[in-house]
Amino acid sequence: MPSPRSSRGGAGRRLLALGLACVLSLWPLLSPAHPHGWVDVSVRVQMDERGRVEALHQRWRLDPFYSLLLLEELRAAQGEAPMEARLDQLGVEIRHNLSPQHYFTHVTQDGEAVELGEVDDFTTLERDGRVVLMFRLPLAEPLPLDQAAMHYRIYDPTYYIEVLHEADGDTPRPDALRVTGGDCATRIIAADPDPVQVTEAASLDRTERAPEGLGRFFAETGEVRCDLP
Numbered sequence: 001m002p003s004p005r006s007s008r009g010g011a012g013r014r015l016l017a018l019g020l021a022c023v024l025s026l027w028p029l030l031s032p033a034h035p036h037g038w039v040d041v042s043v044r045v046q047m048d049e050r051g052r053v054e055a056l057h058q059r060w061r062l063d064p065f066y067s068l069l070l071l072e073e074l075r076a077a078q079g080e081a082p083m084e085a086r087l088d089q090l091g092v093e094i095r096h097n098l099s100p101q102h103y104f105t106h107v108t109q110d111g112e113a114v115e116l117g118e119v120d121d122f123t124t125l126e127r128d129g130r131v132v133l134m135f136r137l138p139l140a141e142p143l144p145l146d147q148a149a150m151h152y153r154i155y156d157p158t159y160y161i162e163v164l165h166e167a168d169g170d171t172p173r174p175d176a177l178r179v180t181g182g183d184c185a186t187r188i189i190a191a192d193p194d195p196v197q198v199t200e201a202a203s204l205d206r207t208e209r210a211p212e213g214l215g216r217f218f219a220e221t222g223e224v225r226c227d228l229p
Helices: 064-076 083-104 195-202 214-218
Strands: 037-047 052-062 105-109 121-127 130-144 150-154 161-165 177-180 185-189 221-225
Touching: 037 150, 052 064, 052 105, 052 150, 064 083, 064 130, 083 105, 083 121, 083 130, 105 130, 177 185, 177 221
Parallel strands: 037 161, 037 177
Antiparallel strands: 037 052, 052 130, 105 150, 121 130, 150 221, 185 221
8 A cells, every 4th residue: 555645536425415415426437446546634732821731723624536526515605605705604514523623633652542522613714726714622621741751643443534733745844733922832742544454444445344443553643742841
């Protein structure tokens, strides 16, 4: 199976689940194995005045082919609504589908799960031919980082789509993970899946459901550490 950053093609079903039959029919022709599409993500960690994490501001850029198909569907839809309104409605449906899954986001500290809140700001737009989602995902309670680092992973549990930080080649971009409001160190840790898991993902086609949780083995990990000496 090609490396994650060299195999970006096709489109993701679970991300939107909008029932676009013409889009679905093309997927098996484009990517016979999991994953079937990807998202480029960047994260801005927002700190409060006491140095605690308040929220993760995320920007998702859907892959170019899936974006093209979605935009064509929106343009072809009946009615007089402008594209901005159609994108807004798309965002409503995306939010409805991702909310129960906490936007594929998993935050931990010292190995313990950190509870997330509800997204309170969500924007959908088109930039350079790609559908872009921007939202603020708050933590249920502010998280101090003076004693331990925070880690997060963003992934589709079934690995139908792949979520990767914005990168130049195989190197994450400096703005793929940044912090505002605090003096903290960040890094993005590449996934290191077992060969058995790679083989399992490669053997699955569009019609087969991956074991729940497969995606976590292919997820990058973002680290924010403020307990600096």
